[in-house]
Amino acid sequence: MNVFTTPSRIVVTCNKRLAPYLESEIRELGFKPTRVFATGVELRGTVNDCIRLNLQLRCASQVHYSLKEFTADNPEHVYRNIHSFPWEKLLDEKGYFSVTSNVDHPTVNNSLFINVKVKDAVVDRMRKQTGERPDSGPLADRVVIHLYWRDNKAELFLDTSGETLAKHGYRKIPGKAPMLEALAAATIMATRWDRRSAFVNPMCGSSTLAIEALLLATNRRPGLYRSNYSFMHVKGFDEAFYANEYRRMEDQVKEVPGLQVIATDISEDAIHVSRVNAGIAGVEKMISFRVCDFELTDVPEGGGVVYFNPEYGERLGEVTALEATYARVGDFLKKKCKGYTGYIFTGNLDLAKKIGLRASRRIEFYTAKLDCRLLEYELYEGSKRSKEPVVRSKEGDV
Incomplete structure (x- = not known):
């Protein structure tokens, strides 16, 4: 056979x-x-x-x-x-x-x-x-x-894979509490992002989300960053067939003129790590990096997606401190992100209540340790429904 x-x-x-x-x-x-x-x-x-x-x-x-x-x-x-x-x-x-x-x-x-x-x-x-x-x-x-x-x-x-495919190969420096690449890609696929409008990622950490967003938008596949698989060591492996599939994958890459991907973090080290990883992925020049508090993140006009992946807090003192952060995130979404769709990935729904907005969707995900949700917020321009960007949801408050 x-x-x-x-x-x-x-x-x-x-x-x-x-x-x-x-x-x-x-x-x-x-x-x-x-x-x-x-x-x-x-x-x-x-x-x-x-x-x-x-x-x-x-x-x-x-x-x-x-x-x-x-x-x-x-x-x-x-x-x-x-x-x-x-x-x-x-x-x-x-x-x-x-x-x-x-x-x-x-x-x-x-x-x-x-x-x-x-x-x-x-x-x-x-x-x-x-x-x-x-x-x-x-x-x-x-x-x-x-x-x-x-x-x-x-x-x-x-x-036929060998090493897991869930790690996409470009992230040589993981950073603090990184989101697995496969999970990051799936959560972006779950959003309403059209892959042409702006993608804004405050609190970017090692920028896995910003990088995966660009890989999706430009159709860069994980196989571009990996050179060894189990199938290569099986008798009968046809190197010419593999080379042809690799060329096909390279040919799929496309440009998206005017695409704005913005990644910010208060940590200089996080932005350094982000630049290294984005450079390995070949997308560093396509991301606008900035060291700043998330409230100072530039949000371009024209709408798009703003995506937060804040800390969840594992101990009581951490959770208490994060309550103020989640409240500030909510204020940022309300005041600076009108016309956007907001997303917050969290493993702590009690903290998410501090955001002060109602979610239009609560999408289930799971990390290695926690039952998580990707919360979606429609942030209306002006007074489309009310003075505050509140969305009606059958599920009620987050």
């Missing part, structure tokens, strides 16, 4: 609550998902299709290509089924591979144990067929094999 040209089940995983945005991306690429679930999207395709998905997707974590489905009641069943797979057709006997797993079975209480079982089965098969064995270990920078096993149903995957 040539996995690069043989269709099979593909499961593209993502972080919690990103699946709708991932599905939209996959459909825009011309694929037809067969199932969407809480943390991923399923479709059919080849490993060559996986190459395109790896290069193009913003919201994904891993792209898994199914190699084999089987039933297993215990670890020995897993070993025998994996040992029977023709690994010599996929792996270089002098190469390297790693194993990951997602296991929920009463016979296994330690995922490391089953990972070793999978590794042993692969190594024993390779030694039997070739007289040699590849090295193995924890690094995900070459071939990655993934086992999914729940109840008595097991499935063996080639993880």
Whole structure:
């Protein structure tokens, strides 16, 4: 079986609550998902299709290509089924591979144990067929094999990504409490931004949001910033096919004349980090950076989106101090952002009440630790509805 040209089940995983945005991306690429679930999207395709998905997707974590489905009641069943797979057709006997797993079975209480079982089965098969064995270990920078096993149903995957796709590769200096790139992209996709009007990001931190906004607007894909994937280390990898997909991705980049992206932060260090990351992404000259308090952020005429990602506060003293900050954010939106759509991403809805505006939408997201919301505020010009930019919402106050 040539996995690069043989269709099979593909499961593209993502972080919690990103699946709708991932599905939209996959459909825009011309694929037809067969199932969407809480943390991923399923479709059919080849490993060559996986190459395109790896290069193009913003919201994904891993792209898994199914190699084999089987039933297993215990670890020995897993070993025998994996040992029977023709690994010599996929792996270089002098190469390297790693194993990951997602296991929920009463016979296994330690995922490391089953990972070793999978590794042993692969190594024993390779030694039997070739007289040699590849090295193995924890690094995900070459071939990655993934086992999914729940109840008595097991499935063996080639993880064509390796290192997670959720990190887009340009952020060499993360900054303080950075938002994951895949999450940042999804939240921007959830806004009403037309990708032509202004995008204003006060409290920008390391500027992940401002950078991702520009990558979306100019159609720069994450694959531009990464040069290594698991699929590159599988036997049969066609470098010419990959090069053609890479050129296609480069050709998609477009200019957006007049686009204004503004990122400000009170921290000089944050703006320095932002410039470095934006430079690696190739968009530094497209962002107007400024060191200042957020209230001094320039908001261009003509409307657009203003997006805050303030701190949430984890301890009582921090929350109390942040109440005044959230109130000031609300005042800034009311006074300086009329004609814009405002967004605040927060993991603390009690703090969000201090903003003093009603949200037109509350969009659910999730970080590694917190249940979060992207709150949307329509900030009307003049007295369209009232003297204050208040929006009616079935959900009431935030």
